[in-house]
Amino acid sequence: MFIDTPTQRLISVEDYEPHIGTEAVERILAKARRIRDLHVVHVNSTYYGGGVSELLSSLTLLMNAAGVQTGWRVIQGRPDFFSITKKIHNALQGADINLSDLKMQIHEDVVYENAVRLHIDHDVVFVHDPQPLPLIKHFRRRGPWIWQCHVDLSQPNKAVWEYLRQFIDLYDAIVFSIPEYAQQLTRPQNFFMPAIDPFSMTNREIEDSVIDDRLDHYGIPTDLPL
Numbered sequence: 729m730f731i732d733t734p735t736q737r738l739i740s741v742e743d744y745e746p747h748i749g750t751e752a753v754e755r756i757l758a759k760a761r762r763i764r765d766l767h768v769v770h771v772n773s774t775y776y777g778g779g780v781s782e783l784l785s786s787l788t789l790l791m792n793a794a795g796v797q798t799g800w801r802v803i804q805g806r807p808d809f810f811s812i813t814k815k816i817h818n819a820l821q822g823a824d825i826n827l828s829d830l831k832m833q834i835h836e837d838v839v840y841e842n843a844v845r846l847h848i849d850h851d852v853v854f855v856h857d858p859q860p861l862p863l864i865k866h867f868r869r870r871g872p873w874i875w876q877c878h879v880d881l882s883q884p885n886k887a888v889w890e891y892l893r894q895f896i897d898l899y900d901a902i903v904f905s906i907p908e909y910a911q912q913l914t915r916p917q918n919f920f921m922p923a924i925d926p927f928s929m930t931n932r933e934i935e936d937s938v939i940d941d942r943l944d945h946y947g948i949p950t951d952l953p954l
Contacts, residue, residue, distance in 0.1 A: 741790065768853075773831055836862050
């Protein structure tokens with residue numbers, strides 16, 4: 729059981745009020761109150777090093793701070809698995825790929841291994857991007873499973889898209905970043921553009937003295953045009 733520490737605090741929805749306004753804060757908290765009895769989990773392929781992981785780092789803590797029980801699971805895999813899923817990721821954005829039966833088998837076998845160890849029995853499951861997409865085949869669902877795709881789908885590789893469709897069609901809803909990425913699907917599509925978190929380490933303001941110190945450390949001149 730999680731034990732809260734009074735001397736430490738999370739960034740809360742209320743902290744964003746100067747950036748999004750009082751009305752938006754109240755609307756978000758009202759929605760959070762409606763789902764406080766649900767247990768939510770997000771699943772992706774890494775805790776660190778990408779845009780999705782940075783988004784989830786903020787989002788999962790913020791959801792918990794708002795009273796929504798939210799977990800975060802990450803799938804594991806061999807180097808060949810991540811090499812294949814990287815090619816699938818690029819192909820969704822239009823790149824060419826030799827999608828062999830062996831590559832598809834490796835993708836699905838590794839995801840199955842993760843399904844065995846993840847024990848997902850949450851009320852709502854968000855699966856992010858193509859790497860863990862086939863997970864849905866291996867669970868009895870208690871509630872909705874939602875696939876959120878963060879890549880540019882304006883011109884997806886047809887072969888890869890058709891391969892992934894067998895899994896996508898099992899989900900209850902799909903989330904894309906913008907309406908221009910909409911596809912011909914049997915499931916409801918929603919659009920949610922990611923935003924910059926002003927409280928993340930990446931986006932925090934740095935004092936001029938610290939900036940000057942770092943530039944000097946790396947020998948970057950400050951008296952030349954950008």
